[in-house]
Amino acid sequence: MKILVCISNVPDTTAKINFSADNKQFITDGVTFIINPYDEIALARAIELAEANGGTVTAINVGDATTEATIRKALAIGAHDAVRVNAAPRDAYFVASQIAHYASTNGYTLVLCGRESADHNGSSVPVMIAELLDVPSILFAKKLDITGNEATLEREIEGGKEVVTCTLPLVAGASEGMAEPKIPNMRGIMASRTKPLTVVEPIAVDTLSTLEQYEKPLTRSAVKMINPEDVNQLFDLIRTEKKII
Amino acid sequence: MSVLIYAEATQGGFKKSTYEAISYGVALATKLGVDAQAVAIGSIETAALVSLGNYGVKTIHHCVDERVNTFNPIAYASVVAQAAQTAKANVVILSASFSGKGLAPRVAIKLKAALAENVIEMPDTSSGFKIKKGAYSGKAIATVSLQSEVKVISMVPNSYKVVENRQTASVNQLAVAFGANDFNIKVKETIRSNDKVALPDAELVISAGRGMKGPENWGMIEELANTLGAATACSKPVSDAGWRPHSEHVGQTGIAISPNLYIAIGISGAIQHLAGVSSSKVIVVVNKDPEAPFFKAADYGIVGDAFEIVPKLISAAKTFKASQN
Ligand SMILES: Cc1cc2nc3c(=O)[nH]c(=O)nc-3n(C[C@H](O)[C@H](O)[C@H](O)COP(=O)(O)OP(=O)(O)OC[C@H]3O[C@@H](n4cnc5c(N)ncnc54)[C@H](O)[C@@H]3O)c2cc1C
Ligand SMILES: Nc1ncnc2c1ncn2[C@@H]1O[C@H](COP(=O)(O)O)[C@@H](O)[C@H]1O
Numbered sequence A: 001m002k003i004l005v006c007i008s009n010v011p012d013t014t015a016k017i018n019f020s021a022d023n024k025q026f027i028t029d030g031v032t033f034i035i036n037p038y039d040e041i042a043l044a045r046a047i048e049l050a051e052a053n054g055g056t057v058t059a060i061n062v063g064d065a066t067t068e069a070t071i072r073k074a075l076a077i078g079a080h081d082a083v084r085v086n087a088a089p090r091d092a093y094f095v096a097s098q099i100a101h102y103a104s105t106n107g108y109t110l111v112l113c114g115r116e117s118a119d120h121n122g123s124s125v126p127v128m129i130a131e132l133l134d135v136p137s138i139l140f141a142k143k144l145d146i147t148g149n150e151a152t153l154e155r156e157i158e159g160g161k162e163v164v165t166c167t168l169p170l171v172a173g174a175s176e177g178m179a180e181p182k183i184p185n186m187r188g189i190m191a192s193r194t195k196p197l198t199v200v201e202p203i204a205v206d207t208l209s210t211l212e213q214y215e216k217p218l219t220r221s222a223v224k225m226i227n228p229e230d231v232n233q234l235f236d237l238i239r240t241e242k243k244i245i
Numbered sequence B: 001m002s003v004l005i006y007a008e009a010t011q012g013g014f015k016k017s018t019y020e021a022i023s024y025g026v027a028l029a030t031k032l033g034v035d036a037q038a039v040a041i042g043s044i045e046t047a048a049l050v051s052l053g054n055y056g057v058k059t060i061h062h063c064v065d066e067r068v069n070t071f072n073p074i075a076y077a078s079v080v081a082q083a084a085q086t087a088k089a090n091v092v093i094l095s096a097s098f099s100g101k102g103l104a105p106r107v108a109i110k111l112k113a114a115l116a117e118n119v120i121e122m123p124d125t126s127s128g129f130k131i132k133k134g135a136y137s138g139k140a141i142a143t144v145s146l147q148s149e150v151k152v153i154s155m156v157p158n159s160y161k162v163v164e165n166r167q168t169a170s171v172n173q174l175a176v177a178f179g180a181n182d183f184n185i186k187v188k189e190t191i192r193s194n195d196k197v198a199l200p201d202a203e204l205v206i207s208a209g210r211g212m213k214g215p216e217n218w219g220m221i222e223e224l225a226n227t228l229g230a231a232t233a234c235s236k237p238v239s240d241a242g243w244r245p246h247s248e249h250v251g252q253t254g255i256a257i258s259p260n261l262y263i264a265i266g267i268s269g270a271i272q273h274l275a276g277v278s279s280s281k282v283i284v285v286v287n288k289d290p291e292a293p294f295f296k297a298a299d300y301g302i303v304g305d306a307f308e309i310v311p312k313l314i315s316a317a318k319t320f321k322a323s324q325n
Helices: A037-053 A065-077 A092-105 A125-133 A186-192 A228-242 B016-032 B046-055 B073-086 B098-110 B219-228 B236-240 B271-277 B293-297 B306-324
Strands: A002-006 A009-011 A033-035 A056-063 A081-086 A110-114 A137-147 A150-157 A160-167 A170-174 A197-200 A209-215 B002-006 B035-041 B059-063 B089-095 B114-119 B130-135 B140-146 B151-155 B170-173 B186-192 B204-208 B231-234 B261-265 B282-287 B300-303
Touching: A002 A037, A002 A092, A002 A125, A009 A065, A033 A037, A033 A065, A037 A056, A037 A065, A037 A110, A037 A137, A037 A170, A056 A065, A056 A092, A065 A081, A065 A186, A065 A197, A081 A092, A092 A125, A092 B098, A092 B114, A110 A125, A125 A137, A125 A170, A125 B073, A125 B098, A137 A160, A137 B073, A137 B098, A150 A170, A150 B098, A209 B114, A228 B282, A228 B300, A228 B306, B002 B016, B002 B073, B016 B035, B016 B046, B016 B089, B016 B151, B035 B046, B035 B073, B046 B059, B046 B170, B059 B073, B073 B089, B073 B098, B089 B098, B098 B114, B098 B151, B114 B140, B204 B219, B219 B231, B219 B306, B231 B236, B261 B306, B271 B293, B282 B293, B282 B306
Parallel strands: A002 A056, A002 A110, A056 A081, A081 A197, A110 A170, A137 A170, B002 B035, B002 B089, B035 B059, B059 B170, B089 B151, B114 B151, B204 B231, B204 B261, B261 B282, B282 B300
Antiparallel strands: A009 A033, A137 A150, A150 A160, A160 B186, A209 B140, B114 B130, B130 B140
């Protein structure tokens, strides 16, 4: 089985988010980039499945050359090889088109993503890849098992969860619970330096949306401290001052 | 031309987030000077269907087929795309719920439409079509310009008010040409949690962290939530330790929520936690440490021991509720 794991390169979760003066660029100075936390879960499960069922794991990223450190980390964790589609991501449709193209021309039967990236938060890329390939997509997948050609997954739904099955090929978006993220060991780190990282050029894709600008959410006014003895007033206060309850 | 709203049904009826999506879609249709129509899927009572007219839609496209009685993103996308074509929709609106997120990107691809996810406001249509959406896990807002002829929008639950606007709605039976692979996903089992209020669209949320010391102390958190009719949530270490289920974990790597009121008890306010809750309209923080970072992100703060403050909050909530009846 050939497994493709989609790795998005995102700011560390503690990073301060700042933008350029024209509000169009995220300022990367002093920001550490990491594998998107959900993608680490997807990668860990891919490695487990390849070990159990036989197969290979390829990590793919759509990004410019600055993402290579993150891709190497995926190799250190255990991906067998990696691909970088050489283009700054424009929108989810652009990214999904690149990955769908690579997956179909190279015969991948399982594509694993995270359920959401920490920068775009769209939860769109996996579902778009699946639609482009005309295969099932299971987003918010908390469990994934493969027997032969059949996948069994558990997915989160409104107010509960569901067990579903489908045949491969499949695109899944990993939620917490699918696997424990793996920490690279020294041998993995050494090996990652010589594992193949292929760079491919992007295919042409229509522009459907463009970024106008970023802004930061409004900051709250100063906190009002309530004397622990006056707690009984809290809800009346919220009602009169904020009118939301 | 029209705005088409996906009227997401749960167990045969509609939730508040569906009415929010409809209210948003109807307001947008008015702004664009076009019709508002809805599409609903699966077995839904006629009374419930027609009640969508109370929020301003005039036509409801309904797809009845026993194969679509459970959520299946592929087949559902075929239905919504078909309805969009029938309604000649230029904008399709969905709620960014678990299933809405699984559906919207497929619909966008089928309609060759630009997709704006996690939308929080009406678009600016004065020149082009510009719309605000969440980015960087709650730490920023992005304005994107949608350039395609058809647009798909998924909106954050609780970000738009339900508005009544009584119309008489007619129901159109929608015949859908399903694709060969549309039913490749089979639902084997559905496990419903017995939470009274589902977290993603709750208006009031009581959340607790490691300051509660252990799972045995959650009784008072649940009592406070029950008294107010709130959902319960928790910080990541609490669900990691198995004190609470993962479905309650809020934050950057958990669920992002934007309730009207978020009460955080014994949670320090780490940046990853704040990422998922900072769009709550009002935040109350209870922490015994006056230096806890969460106070900087709060509207109201109470410094004190949760084991003393929460019982007081419970009795305050009871008095408040009683005063409302
Ligand atoms: C990649 C990554 C992703 C993460 N994602 C998330 C996420 O999505 N959500 C999330 O929540 N965290 C997330 N975290 C973890 C986050 O950094 C914090 O560690 C976590 O939020 C802390 O949880 P806490 O506030 O419950 O615990 P602590 O930080 O231990 O805080 C407990 C608080 O309780 C107070 N307290 C103690 N006793 C009492 C008492 N008796 N009465 C009142 N107050 C008391 C303390 O003063 C303290 O402020 C993530 C971390 C990483 C690295
Ligand atoms: N630029 C990218 N390169 C590779 N995979 C990506 C990229 N962006 C998003 N993904 C994958 O798609 C998932 C969902 O991303 P998003 O749609 O941005 O929320 C991520 O968790 C990744 O697995």
